[in-house]
Amino acid sequence: MSDITCGKASRGAVFLDRDGTIIEDRGYLSEPEDVVWYEEAFSALIRLSECFRLFIVTNQNGVGKGMISMEAVDRVNAYIASCLKRHSVPLAATYVCPHERGSGCRCMKPSPYFLEKAEGDFRIDLGRSFVIGDHPQDAELAENAGATGIYVLSGHGRKHRDEIPGDAIVADGIGEAAEVILERARLSGLSR
Numbered sequence: 001m002s003d004i005t006c007g008k009a010s011r012g013a014v015f016l017d018r019d020g021t022i023i024e025d026r027g028y029l030s031e032p033e034d035v036v037w038y039e040e041a042f043s044a045l046i047r048l049s050e051c052f053r054l055f056i057v058t059n060q061n062g063v064g065k066g067m068i069s070m071e072a073v074d075r076v077n078a079y080i081a082s083c084l085k086r087h088s089v090p091l092a093a094t095y096v097c098p099h100e101r102g103s104g105c106r107c108m109k110p111s112p113y114f115l116e117k118a119e120g121d122f123r124i125d126l127g128r129s130f131v132i133g134d135h136p137q138d139a140e141l142a143e144n145a146g147a148t149g150i151y152v153l154s155g156h157g158r159k160h161r162d163e164i165p166g167d168a169i170v171a172d173g174i175g176e177a178a179e180v181i182l183e184r185a186r187l188s189g190l191s192r
Contacts, residue, residue: 017133020155
């Protein structure tokens with residue numbers, strides 16, 4: 001989408017699920033060498049970063065279950081951030097919920113807790129923002145925050161496809177999701 005002119009005034013963001021959205025979902029990742037990027041991830045994120053701030057929002061309930069340590073999650077996330085930086089993709093922040101589902105925490109998706117934190121910390125306009133993910137709770141997260149959700153069929157997306165509303169925006173993967181977002185931004189003037 002090279003015809004999009006992005007100014008620096010936009011306060012829109014793209015909130016990315018991690019596993020199954022930008023990298024393959026390979027269970028509880030504990031080592032950087034276990035990270036496998038989707039082929040189109042870097043090019044898609046480069047294009048998105050020209051118009052939006054990028055955040056990762058990930059549920060890592062394996063920590064709460066005792067299956068993986070928070071240190072391991074931090075190590076993998078640091079590696080992901082360094083790979084993105086090497087590919088000229090600026091990442092504003094990574095937000096992690098380490099709790100088990102049902103624990104009553106306030107940060108697990110689909111709670112908008114981390115999006116609201118980004119809204120305050122980075123002056124993000126959630127109404128001009130997008131959420132990309134491969135689980136129904138990612139679509140719910142977008143709705144709960146007043147953002148636009150893009151449900152991807154990568155990762156667990158195909159398995160849960162019939163659990164999301166029929167009017168949801170669906171893309172094959174991160175590359176197509178980026179194109180949808182950039183086209184919407186171009187048409188509605190949301191790009192920065």
